[in-house]
Amino acid sequence: MLVPHHWEPDTGLTRAATQSWVLRSEGRTILIDTGAGNGKYRPLQPIWSYPNTGHLANLAAVGVRPEDVDIVVNTHLHDDHVGRDTRLEGRDRVPAFPRATYRMPQRDVEYRRPENLPDTVFGRGNQNVYEDSVDPVVEAGPVETWDESYTIDSHLRLELAPGHTPGASIIHLESGGDRAIFAGDLLHGAIQVHEPHINSCFEEDEDGARASRARMFAHAADNNALVFPAHLPGHGAFEMRRRGSGFELTHWAPFSPT
Structure with missing residues (x-):
């Protein structure tokens, strides 16, 4: 993959x-x-x-x-x-x-x-x-x-996810039965789905980044949410699930990579 x-x-x-x-x-x-x-x-x-x-x-x-x-x-x-x-x-x-x-x-x-x-x-x-x-x-x-969280409208909510920076954040989307997370820089590469302990070299708080990533992964896996990170090429978004004590990437979003 x-x-x-x-x-x-x-x-x-x-x-x-x-x-x-x-x-x-x-x-x-x-x-x-x-x-x-x-x-x-x-x-x-x-x-x-x-x-x-x-x-x-x-x-x-x-x-x-x-x-x-x-x-x-x-x-x-x-x-x-x-x-x-x-x-x-x-x-x-x-x-x-x-x-x-x-x-x-x-x-x-x-x-x-x-x-x-x-x-x-x-x-x-x-x-x-x-x-x-x-x-x-x-x-x-x-x-x-x-700070902490902010509701944009009935479908979109900002949530603080500190670590990469003190104010790093993600956006939750909920519409009908659809769920998505715009993950910002909580991850920089798809390998981090399988190896979530790996950080980029730019984390202001490495332990905080790992903790925020773990919370986001758990939410995405448990709610079948499509994850949109900021730095993935190719398809650019994916679904994931729990595997044992960790996670795995299951499906890429069904739009063409460029």
Whole structure:
């Protein structure tokens, strides 16, 4: 199930992607995470420095213009999740989605301030992110922060899942008999379903990340919820079940990998 989209057996390398998700719920368009964003300088993250992605074109392809987005949810405030929150207007950074309310976890808004960078695991890897992708939105006014949990509507609920960052979060979707979890960075590779003790190198609290992942996996397995992580290529979403004291991936979502 991991070859070829998630693991290269010849090199031992895993593959990753950066995902945004668009939901339409109760008459509103909701964007979950915004990717790395174009034209932004990341001195210690060259892969994200001055990227030129087709994010807005991809949104347009599914019928979503920036002014159509009602809510932007940032699962946490790393550079590859908030980079498209803003755009340049002249020399100023302004919210990229002009009608949207941005939902940001309060703990990350505080933790990710520039003066705190030296004390974080990611450190200067997140340099400039607050200044060019978070603070302009906060200053413009459309940010609503939250903690512990937040109900978006009758189908969507935000839940704190700390570890990767103090404010890392997941989104629960419930509609009729359907269940889904938008998992943010609780996992970075499909191998973590089978080996949930494995962390990425970016966890601020490694034990907390493992605990949050275990809770999410248990909920997904027990409720037959489709899991949408932020960094899986290929099909990008999956179902899972319990196996002994652990878990296993059972089915990929039935949409074509790209």
